Amino acid sequence: MDASPKEGWQNPAPLPITNIPEKGVTKPREGSVMPDAEYLSINVAHPTVHPVNQPHSPVSEDESIADSRDRNPTRRLSSTIPKSSLLNSLLFQGSGKWRTVRYYYREYLAELVGTYVLVLLGLGVIISVNLNPEAETQKWTLICLGWTLAIMVSLFVAQGVSGGHLNPAVTITFATWRQFPWRKVPGYILMQLLGAFLAAGTLHLLFLQSLHNYSGNRQDVTGQYATAGFFVTFPTPIINHATAFFSEALATAMLVMAVFSVTDRHNVPPIGWGPLALGLAVGSMLMSLTFQAGGALNPARDLGPRLYLLAVGYTSEVFRAYNHYFYVPIVAPIVGGLVGGFAYDSLIISSLYKDA
Numbered sequence: 001m002d003a004s005p006k007e008g009w010q011n012p013a014p015l016p017i018t019n020i021p022e023k024g025v026t027k028p029r030e031g032s033v034m035p036d037a038e039y040l041s042i043n044v045a046h047p048t049v050h051p052v053n054q055p056h057s058p059v060s061e062d063e064s065i066a067d068s069r070d071r072n073p074t075r076r077l078s079s080t081i082p083k084s085s086l087l088n089s090l091l092f093q094g095s096g097k098w099r100t101v102r103y104y105y106r107e108y109l110a111e112l113v114g115t116y117v118l119v120l121l122g123l124g125v126i127i128s129v130n131l132n133p134e135a136e137t138q139k140w141t142l143i144c145l146g147w148t149l150a151i152m153v154s155l156f157v158a159q160g161v162s163g164g165h166l167n168p169a170v171t172i173t174f175a176t177w178r179q180f181p182w183r184k185v186p187g188y189i190l191m192q193l194l195g196a197f198l199a200a201g202t203l204h205l206l207f208l209q210s211l212h213n214y215s216g217n218r219q220d221v222t223g224q225y226a227t228a229g230f231f232v233t234f235p236t237p238i239i240n241h242a243t244a245f246f247s248e249a250l251a252t253a254m255l256v257m258a259v260f261s262v263t264d265r266h267n268v269p270p271i272g273w274g275p276l277a278l279g280l281a282v283g284s285m286l287m288s289l290t291f292q293a294g295g296a297l298n299p300a301r302d303l304g305p306r307l308y309l310l311a312v313g314y315t316s317e318v319f320r321a322y323n324h325y326f327y328v329p330i331v332a333p334i335v336g337g338l339v340g341g342f343a344y345d346s347l348i349i350s351s352l353y354k355d356a
Contacts, residue, residue, distance in 0.1 A: 114158025115195030121150035148283030155275035169337035196304025231305040233294030244293035248332035253340030296329035
């Protein structure tokens, strides 16, 4: 029997081994405020063999559709909702324009919703304790506790999608010191301002009757029965702008150092406990550093509601009051955030870790 190869027959090409990930620590998502559990996991190489120059096995149309559904998170979600339901029709059927918009702008939408939740819950407790006479003796404690919980809830809402910045000072600091893309900064800040604006509007509508009863149907910015201070920050009359600026900058610097420590995987990050850690950090800073200046720590938290008050008739006094104080809770947190980020990277983070 002839053992020589037949004419036209060729030895098959060797099967290449591809997709072997390098062994090492998975890098975090750029600009994330929260660490992922993957930071501390080690990739194990599992070689995958891909046959080449060989025909693919036939796949039925049903199998192809099922496979694409498994890889598409939107399809997986839609498969859990009854096809006859109105929700399925609104979100997953038809032209799919909203589905596309939501996918490509999901980070910005997360910042919008997260900041809305943050300001809604934070300002909500300020308005509630000021309108409720029974809370007078525990006002400051309740406000600090309310903002602590607001930080926690809002981070749980947004951190997995956008990184949970919720604060222009944090966004600018991450872009400066953590290689967060500058092209995303304007969109993040715009959504944060819009979220704060909408939250102020929601609270104004919710407490409208109580606010009118408290102020005598007036919209005063200053005075004994002024209500503008329920939405924005003003300093105590005994301090000047320099002291207020220093207070806001120092507190925000401490906030950013806390954020950097929580997201630094070389500094024992609290995996899964980041929102709690940052909530407690904010509560501590509010109680210890911010009584004199009001404790904005967040330009969006102050500017968004301030613009809303101007829109609903509080006049330009919201920007002129206390000798044009409005710039302090906008500029000071940004300056403090940059200083806090620089201090952490200069004094705490190890120079051996370039990707921290």
